[in-house]
Amino acid sequence: MTYVADVGALARKDLLLELRARDTLPAMLLFVVSVFVVFHFTLPAHSSDLAASGLLWVAILFTALLGLGRAFVAEREQRVLDGLVLAPCDRSAIWLAKGIATLAFLVAAEIVALPVFALFFHGVSAATVGGIALADVGICGVGTFLGAMAVATRARDLLLPLLFLPLAIPIVVGGVGASTAASPGRYLGFLVLYDALFCVLCWASFEYVVTE
Amino acid sequence: MIVARKLGKRFGDKRVLRNVDLDVPRGGFAVVTGANGSGKTTLLRMCAGLARPSEGELEVAVGRAAIGYLAHEPLVYRELTALENLDLYGRLYRVPERRERTGMLLERFGLWQARHDRVASYSRGMTQRLALCRVLLHDPSLLILDEPYAALDEQGAALLDDQLAELRGVRTFLVSTHDPARVERFATTRLALA
Numbered sequence: 001m002t003y004v005a006d007v008g009a010l011a012r013k014d015l016l017l018e019l020r021a022r023d024t025l026p027a028m029l030l031f032v033v034s035v036f037v038v039f040h041f042t043l044p045a046h047s048s049d050l051a052a053s054g055l056l057w058v059a060i061l062f063t064a065l066l067g068l069g070r071a072f073v074a075e076r077e078q079r080v081l082d083g084l085v086l087a088p089c090d091r092s093a094i095w096l097a098k099g100i101a102t103l104a105f106l107v108a109a110e111i112v113a114l115p116v117f118a119l120f121f122h123g124v125s126a127a128t129v130g131g132i133a134l135a136d137v138g139i140c141g142v143g144t145f146l147g148a149m150a151v152a153t154r155a156r157d158l159l160l161p162l163l164f165l166p167l168a169i170p171i172v173v174g175g176v177g178a179s180t181a182a183s184p185g186r187y188l189g190f191l192v193l194y195d196a197l198f199c200v201l202c203w204a205s206f207e208y209v210v211t212e
Numbered sequence: 213m214i215v216a217r218k219l220g221k222r223f224g225d226k227r228v229l230r231n232v233d234l235d236v237p238r239g240g241f242a243v244v245t246g247a248n249g250s251g252k253t254t255l256l257r258m259c260a261g262l263a264r265p266s267e268g269e270l271e272v273a274v275g276r277a278a279i280g281y282l283a284h285e286p287l288v289y290r291e292l293t294a295l296e297n298l299d300l301y302g303r304l305y306r307v308p309e310r311r312e313r314t315g316m317l318l319e320r321f322g323l324w325q326a327r328h329d330r331v332a333s334y335s336r337g338m339t340q341r342l343a344l345c346r347v348l349l350h351d352p353s354l355l356i357l358d359e360p361y362a363a364l365d366e367q368g369a370a371l372l373d374d375q376l377a378e379l380r381g382v383r384t385f386l387v388s389t390h391d392p393a394r395v396e397r398f399a400t401t402r403l404a405l406a
Contacts, residue, residue, distance in 0.1 A: 002306070009303040013292070020291040020330070074289055082262055083287030083346070087304035088277035212263045 006089040010097030015104065017074050024070045028109040032063040033116050040120040052121035053128070053179040057172050059117075060110065060132065061139070061165075067105050068143035069160055071098055072151040081151070085210050095206040099144040106136050127188070131178030134191035135171045138198055142167050145202035148209050170194050213238045213273045213354055213384040214259055220267030221254050228254050232268070234403055239381050241398045244388040246405030252388040253284065253358055255405070259386055260356050272354070277305065280352035282360055286343035290332040294323055294342050297331065298349055305350035317345040321371055336363040344372065355379070357387045361394060369394070 018024055039055045075081040084094050110132060114124050146163045150156040174194060177187030216234040220227065229251035236242040244252050257263040259272055260281040272279075281287075288297040295314065302310035318324045321341040331339060340363045347355065361369050373394075376385070380398050387395055392402075 006304060009300055013289070013296075013300050016296065017289060017291050074291065078287065078290060079283065079285040080287050080289055082281075082283060082285075083301070084304070085262065086260060086276050086279065086281055087301065088275065088306070089304050 003090055003093060006093040007097045007100070010084070010093060011100045014098060014101030018101070018105065021074075023073075024067055025105045025108055027070075028063050028067050028105060029112055031066055032059050032109050032113040035059040035062070036113070036116050036120050049122045050180055052117075054176055056117055056121075056124075056128075056179065057135075057175050059113065060106075060135070060175075061168055061172065063109055063113070064102075064106050064136075064139045064143060065161060065164060067102050067109075068140075068147045068164065069157065071102050071144055071147045076151050076156075081148075081210060091207040091210055092203045094210065095144055095148065095202060098148075099140045102144055103136055103140040106140060110136070125179070127184035128179040130188055131175045131184065131191060134178075134188060134195060135175045137195045138171050138191065139168065141195065141199040141202050145206060145209065148206065167198075213240065214242070214386060215271045216255075216259075216268065217270075218268035219255070219258070219265050219270055221251065221258065221263065222266040229405070230267075232403070232405070234401075236384060236386055236401055238273075238384055240400045241380055241385040241395075242387065242401035242403060243392055243395055243399040244386065244403045244405065245390070245392050246388075250405035252405055256281075256356050256358050256386060256388055257283075274354050277350070278353045280347035280350065280355045282343055282347045282355075282357040284358055284362070286331075286339045286346070288331050288339070288342055288346060291330055293328050293330055294318060294334075294345070295327045297342065298345060301346055301349055307350050313349060313351075314345075317348055320375075321345055322367070337365050337368050340364055341368055341371070344375070348375070352383070354384045354386070357385065359388060359390065361389065361391060 036059060043051060085091060118124055143164055146160055150159040150163065153159055171194060174187045174191040178184040178191065181187055214234060214236040216232055219229060219232040221229040232255060234242065244255060246252050254263060258265055258270055260279055261276050298314040299310065302314060307313055318327050321344060323338060323341055326338065331342060334342065360372055364372060376398055389395060
């Protein structure tokens with residue numbers, strides 16, 4: 001129970017910080033809507049729905065990257081991560097809480113983004129929504145882990161995309177498959193497997209990322 | 213409480229600490245002095261568990277739940293209020309009667325009136341006072357204080373003097389300072405880093 005309470009306190013803090021500073025979610029919203037507008041005008045008329053589905057995943061991935069890049073900004077500015085690392089709670093609680101907060105921002109951005117996508121391109125199927133939900137978990141789990149790694153380096157703005165994008169390729173494969181395949185079940189299963197595997201790995205190894 | 217033997221630390225090719233021996237008994241008050249870049253902060257970070265020695269041995273007899281670490285930075289969120297910051301740390305450290313303890317510390321360090329203000333609006337001295345509240349919140353048995361008087365005005369420094377006098381002998385201290393005269397009366401161990 002104390003672990004859950006620690007995660008709750010840390011996640012609540014992240015949500016409160018965003019409510020005060022408002023520097024992540026508005027940027028994500030503006031970005032994802034702008035990307036759809038740009039795609040709307042750059043895609044040739046009568047382009048296939050398949051192409052539009054691919055663009056949806058590109059937009060989601062880069063919107064998530066925007067949020068992940070800002071995930072540890074508050075901790076970096078005042079070196080607060082040292083304070084959290086010193087606290088006697090399980091250090092994986094920091095990762096889990098940050099991941100939950102980032103997931104909340106991403107889901108909020110997608111709640112706006114999906115209707116906009118449907119307006120500009122085509123409707124969104126239940127399988128696509130399911131795929132996005134599963135992909136969000138993987139994106140936030142892996143991305144938060146890599147964000148914590150990157151924040152300790154000078155080249156953090158460069159490092160995060162370089163580390164994250166290769167690891168996100170399976171998510172894109174699973175997500176696009178779930179959006180476009182006639183039977184999306186195995187792609188959704190693939191995303192579940194990815195989430196389970198990578199989230200357990202990140203959870204177990206986060207301690208080594210935040211300690212020297 | 214703290215025993216260090218031939219302690220050393222390197223960052224890549226740069227050696228920032230070499231052959232440091234230190235014994236701080238339980239209830240002791242160790243004062244670390246030295247010029248800028250002599251490795252004071254690195255030594256304190258190692259004792260707090262935030263950095264690992266590259267050479268030698270270091271034993272700290274208590275776990276991180278019993279350590280209060282004051283860093284150069286206050287380790288508090290600028291967009292949260294003093295109360296919110298202390299509440300967060302109080303939860304993570306499982307402080308019993310968290311609200312009462314938070315209120316008592318804010319009152320003692322003269323921050324009660326500003327408890328609902330965001331830390332971003334605090335002066336440097338007020339932020340340092342809040343950092344001291346954070347350090348003392350869980351009543352640690354080992355206090356590691358890196359330049360605790362930095363940014364404090366005379367009133368704030370006097371408050372800290374009172375706190376150190378009250379806890380001297382009851383808690384163990386490892387304090388780095390550029391002004392050793394200020395804490396000389398408390399000191400039981402002295403370490404000058406070259």
